[in-house]
Amino acid sequence: MRFRAPGRLFDCQKYGVFSLINKKLESAYEAVVDIDDGATVLVSGFGDPGMPFGLVDALIEKGVKEITLVTNNTGTGYKGIAALLQAGLVKKVICCYPRRVGSVVFEELYRKNKVELELVPHGTLCERLRAGVAGIEGFYTPTSVGTNLAEGKELRVINGRQCVLELPLKGEFAFIRAHKADIWGNVIYEASARNMGPVMAGAAKISICEVDEIVELGELSPEQIVTPGIYIDRVVEA
Amino acid sequence: MSKLQKLSREKIAWRAAQEFKNGMVINLGVGIPTYASIFVPKDKEVIFQSENGILGVGPLAKDGEENLNLVNASQQKVTTVKGACFFDCVESFAMLRGGHIDLAMLGAFEVSQKGDLANWTLERTDVPPAVGGVMDIVAGAKEIWVLMEHCTKDGLPRLVEQCSYALTAQSVVKRIFTDLAVLRVTEEGFLVEESLADLDFDTLQAKTGAVLRKSPHWKPLEVPDIKQDNLQV
Numbered sequence: 001m002r003f004r005a006p007g008r009l010f011d012c013q014k015y016g017v018f019s020l021i022n023k024k025l026e027s028a029y030e031a032v033v034d035i036d037d038g039a040t041v042l043v044s045g046f047g048d049p050g051m052p053f054g055l056v057d058a059l060i061e062k063g064v065k066e067i068t069l070v071t072n073n074t075g076t077g078y079k080g081i082a083a084l085l086q087a088g089l090v091k092k093v094i095c096c097y098p099r100r101v102g103s104v105v106f107e108e109l110y111r112k113n114k115v116e117l118e119l120v121p122h123g124t125l126c127e128r129l130r131a132g133v134a135g136i137e138g139f140y141t142p143t144s145v146g147t148n149l150a151e152g153k154e155l156r157v158i159n160g161r162q163c164v165l166e167l168p169l170k171g172e173f174a175f176i177r178a179h180k181a182d183i184w185g186n187v188i189y190e191a192s193a194r195n196m197g198p199v200m201a202g203a204a205k206i207s208i209c210e211v212d213e214i215v216e217l218g219e220l221s222p223e224q225i226v227t228p229g230i231y232i233d234r235v236v237e238a
Numbered sequence: 239m240s241k242l243q244k245l246s247r248e249k250i251a252w253r254a255a256q257e258f259k260n261g262m263v264i265n266l267g268v269g270i271p272t273y274a275s276i277f278v279p280k281d282k283e284v285i286f287q288s289e290n291g292i293l294g295v296g297p298l299a300k301d302g303e304e305n306l307n308l309v310n311a312s313q314q315k316v317t318t319v320k321g322a323c324f325f326d327c328v329e330s331f332a333m334l335r336g337g338h339i340d341l342a343m344l345g346a347f348e349v350s351q352k353g354d355l356a357n358w359t360l361e362r363t364d365v366p367p368a369v370g371g372v373m374d375i376v377a378g379a380k381e382i383w384v385l386m387e388h389c390t391k392d393g394l395p396r397l398v399e400q401c402s403y404a405l406t407a408q409s410v411v412k413r414i415f416t417d418l419a420v421l422r423v424t425e426e427g428f429l430v431e432e433s434l435a436d437l438d439f440d441t442l443q444a445k446t447g448a449v450l451r452k453s454p455h456w457k458p459l460e461v462p463d464i465k466q467d468n469l470q471v
Contacts, residue, residue, distance in 0.1 A: 194326045
């Protein structure tokens with residue numbers, strides 16, 4: 001089983017639904033405990049909204065080393081991803097914008113050549129992850145043609161437009177921050193915190209979602225669910 | 239001779255916003271373009287898209303009314319207008335790259351006479367490069383306008399024959415609004431449609447790194463005074 005809490009009894013007073021599937025775990029540490037050194041971890045967030053701080057902190061606590069981090073930004077100040085970088089646990093960052101005001105930790109590591117950077121345009125990062133979700137083994141995009149980010153990539157003219165070949169991006173684990181999840185891993189988000197969550201959830205072998213609240217089955221309307229539970233393996237409350 | 243009164247950053251944005259068409263969906267880059275959202279003409283309604291996943295971005299949130307999960311791509315706490323919606327970044331970049339956004343307004347380091355855009359890296363070795371979504375935005379938005387100062391702080395031209403900085407994209411910029419002029423990128427290079435009345439054409443040419451042509455429909459560039467209390471970007 002990809003989730004490790006099958007059959008755990010969940011409080012089902014409200015709707016009286018008992019399920020043998022229960023993806024709820026009691027702590028962020030429990031959710032990350034099987035992540036090994038060298039793992040590729042996708043972390044949602046566009047700045048702070050969507051950033052699963054609890055899961056990142058748990059990864060630091062476990063001390064997983066040589067991580068390849070796929071993310072939007074590299075954190076600001078000394079919390080979240082910045083703390084993970086500062087702890088020296090990250091080997092490589094695949095990212096679109098590692099230079100926000102206050103990204104001091106990453107900048108320092110970059111200057112000292114202590115972290116590898118693969119810079120990917122944001123839309124291409126999204127689509128590479130989506131290809132990873134959807135079983136697409138590559139796609140052609142006009143983004144970055146004629147720039148130094150297209151160097152070394154296969155070019156092809158399609159419909160009269162020069163395009164570059166981009167390959168899918170997947171991870172062993174994904175960390176998602178959302179608003180609510182049920183015990184089957186169906187997820188809804190809040191406002192602009194949705195950002196990279198839905199796509200990263202599907203692009204990893206095991207996806208862990210940190211939420212404000214875990215609710216009973218039936219609480220979330222099937223019409224409103226943004227990320228279907230099939231993509232989420234573990235849920236924890238923040 | 240009196241000192242030339244260049245347009246402020248706000249006035250550059252005001253001038254560009256007068257060109258909005260009703261119903262346009264617009265993505266605003268950081269810098270001068272952010273001001274354009276407060277100068278939408280009264281008889282026009284446009285929808286602002288933010289690439290982190292919002293259609294219908296409203297004004298900045300007031301103190302005490304911020305939602306920490308509701309920010310624009312520059313991480314400013316914003317509000318939404320009635321009719322707004324949220325989506326994820328995959329959907330957002332499908333909109334942008336797929337040709338569904340009418341207009342992207344961006345800042346730039348340089349624009350070439352062919353419309354090449356350089357606005358993402360100064361190629362310094364001491365700071366990491368950061369591209370964000372701009373390469374996807376310029377690959378797909380129906381029109382790209384650049385809002386910027388005509389020259390650098392050191393007085394070097396930003397409008398050039400060929401960009402010296404690394405390109406963001408080739409031949410994408412259609413219109414340019416600067417503190418001195420309004421220009422269009424044509425097959426024959428830069429066409430000056432408007433320029434400040436007390437700036438003679440030779441002086442404008444001297445501040446530009448490529449040959450300028452004056453439009454037969456040239457007009458003086460005029461922007462009314464902007465009240466400071468309107469400048470809540």
